[in-house]
Amino acid sequence: MSAIKRFFQKRKLEVKFKKAGEGHRLDAPGTRHHSTGDGASGGRPTPRARPVDPQAAQKAADAALARLETKSKDGAVVVRARMRTEIEAEKRKLVEAEVAGQAAQASPREVILDGAPMMPQVLYCCPEIGPEVLPKEEMEAHIHAFLYSSLAEDPEMTSAIMIHTLNKNPEKVKVGIETLLKYLDNVINNPDEEKFHKIRIGNKAFQERVRSLEGTEEFLQAAGFTIRCLPHEDHEENFWVLSEEMCKDVERLKNIKEVLLAAEPIKPQLDRALKVFHPSGKAAKFEIPDEFYNVSPAELKKEQQRKEEAVEKLGMLRTKAMRERDELKELRKYRFTLIRVRFPDGILLQGVFKAREKLSAVREFVGENLIDWLPFNLTTATGQKLTEDNVTLAELGLAPAAVVNFSWDAEVQADITAQKGAQKDGSYLKPEVMALIQSMQ
Known part of the structure; x- marks a missing residue:
C-alpha cells in the first residue's frame, strides 16, 4: 500500500471518530435524553386550529347589520352594501379556514411518492x-477544508x-514544483554553502x-x-531560511523531494x-x-434556427469545412x-456521464x-x-440523453447453451442494485 493511500485511510478513520463526538455515561448528571419528534418543533404537538361555528359567524354578521340600521340614514344604502360585502367575505374566510384546518389534521404529515424524480442532478x-x-x-470546498485540517498530522x-x-493552472503547478525541487537539490548537493540555505521572498522568480x-x-x-529578516544590499528583506542543522540532514531533504514528486x-x-x-x-x-449544456436552451434554439436558415440559403453548396465546423459546434x-x-x-x-x-x-x-460479468x-x-x-x-450521438439496449454476447450465449443446455437468464x-429499484414518474 502506498504512503498516499495509507494517509487517506488514516485520515478518514480519524474524521469518523471526530464526528462521533465525546462519549458519556447515560446515567451521568446533566445528561439529556432527546425525543425523536418530527419537524422543526422538536417533537412538540402541532397546535390545532380552533373550530369555527358557521352559525355563530352568521349571528355576528346579522348583529352588525342591525347596528347599521340604527344609525343615520344618510348614505345608508351605500354603507350597508359595502359592509354587507365585507362581512360576507370575512364569513367565507372563516369557513374556509375551518375546512382547511380539518383537512390539515386529517392528512398525513409525510407524503411518499411511488415514482422517482426524472430530473437528474x-x-x-x-x-x-x-x-x-x-x-x-x-465538493471542491470540502477537499480544501480536508487538506488544511490534515496539515498538522502530516505537513509534508x-x-x-x-x-x-x-491550483487550477497545470503549467504553473509544473513550473512551481520544478522550482521547489531546484531549491531542495541545491541544498542536497551543497549542504555547506550558505547562499543555498535561503530564498529571498521578494525575488521576482520566486514571486x-x-x-x-x-x-x-x-x-x-x-x-x-x-x-527571517536579513540584510540585502543596502536594506533588509524577508527570506525563507533553512537552518544549518536542517541542511545537513540530507536524507530527510531527499525524502521530502520524493514526497513532492509522488504527490497527486x-x-x-x-x-x-x-x-x-x-x-x-x-x-x-x-x-x-x-447544466447539461454548455449553452442555454434558448441559445441552442437560436443556433438551430440560424443553421436552418443557412441551409435554405446555400442549399447543397455547403463545403466540407463548413460541415465539419458545424459538427464540432454540435x-x-x-x-x-x-x-x-x-x-x-x-x-x-441509469447513470450520468460527461459528454x-x-x-x-x-x-x-x-x-x-x-x-x-460476461x-x-x-x-x-x-x-x-x-x-x-x-x-x-457526444461523438456517438448519445448526448444529452439516450437509451441503449443490453444483450449478452451471442457467442457467449452459444457456449453457455452448449455447456448447460440452456441460455443464461x-x-x-x-441484489444490492436491484434493492434501489423504483417506478419512473
Whole structure:
C-alpha cells in the first residue's frame, strides 16, 4: 500500500471518530435524553386550529347589520352594501379556514411518492476523503477544508498534495514544483554553502513561480524553512531560511523531494447518480437540466434556427469545412449526458456521464453492476451496435440523453447453451442494485 493511500485511510478513520463526538455515561448528571419528534418543533404537538361555528359567524354578521340600521340614514344604502360585502367575505374566510384546518389534521404529515424524480442532478464525490456527494463547488470546498485540517498530522505529504490540488493552472503547478525541487537539490548537493540555505521572498522568480501557488508556503514550512529578516544590499528583506542543522540532514531533504514528486491531485469525481427503474413506457422521455449544456436552451434554439436558415440559403453548396465546423459546434454543446441501459427484462439502469467520456466508461458502469460479468453488447434504439469504446459519447450521438439496449454476447450465449443446455437468464443486476429499484414518474 502506498504512503498516499495509507494517509487517506488514516485520515478518514480519524474524521469518523471526530464526528462521533465525546462519549458519556447515560446515567451521568446533566445528561439529556432527546425525543425523536418530527419537524422543526422538536417533537412538540402541532397546535390545532380552533373550530369555527358557521352559525355563530352568521349571528355576528346579522348583529352588525342591525347596528347599521340604527344609525343615520344618510348614505345608508351605500354603507350597508359595502359592509354587507365585507362581512360576507370575512364569513367565507372563516369557513374556509375551518375546512382547511380539518383537512390539515386529517392528512398525513409525510407524503411518499411511488415514482422517482426524472430530473437528474450533477453531483460529485471523492472516495479518497469520504462518502460525501455534493455539487462540484461544494465538493471542491470540502477537499480544501480536508487538506488544511490534515496539515498538522502530516505537513509534508499534505502540503505537497495541496500544491497539486488547489491550483487550477497545470503549467504553473509544473513550473512551481520544478522550482521547489531546484531549491531542495541545491541544498542536497551543497549542504555547506550558505547562499543555498535561503530564498529571498521578494525575488521576482520566486514571486511568480512559487509564491503565487497555494500550498507552497506550507510546503516550505514542512521542509524546515522559516521566515527571517536579513540584510540585502543596502536594506533588509524577508527570506525563507533553512537552518544549518536542517541542511545537513540530507536524507530527510531527499525524502521530502520524493514526497513532492509522488504527490497527486485529489480530484472530484462525477457521481453516476445511479438509479434503477421498473420497466416503463417513459424510458425515452427525458427531463434534462440546463447544466447539461454548455449553452442555454434558448441559445441552442437560436443556433438551430440560424443553421436552418443557412441551409435554405446555400442549399447543397455547403463545403466540407463548413460541415465539419458545424459538427464540432454540435459536440461542444453538451457537458453531460444521461444514459439509460435497458435490459431484456425491461429493467432500466441509469447513470450520468460527461459528454466527452468514452463509451468504455458506460461499459465499465454496466459491468460494475452486473450480478455476473460476461461479455455483453450495447445497441442503440435503431439497432446499431456500439463497438467503438474509444469514441466519446457526444461523438456517438448519445448526448444529452439516450437509451441503449443490453444483450449478452451471442457467442457467449452459444457456449453457455452448449455447456448447460440452456441460455443464461434470470436477474442481470446485483441484489444490492436491484434493492434501489423504483417506478419512473
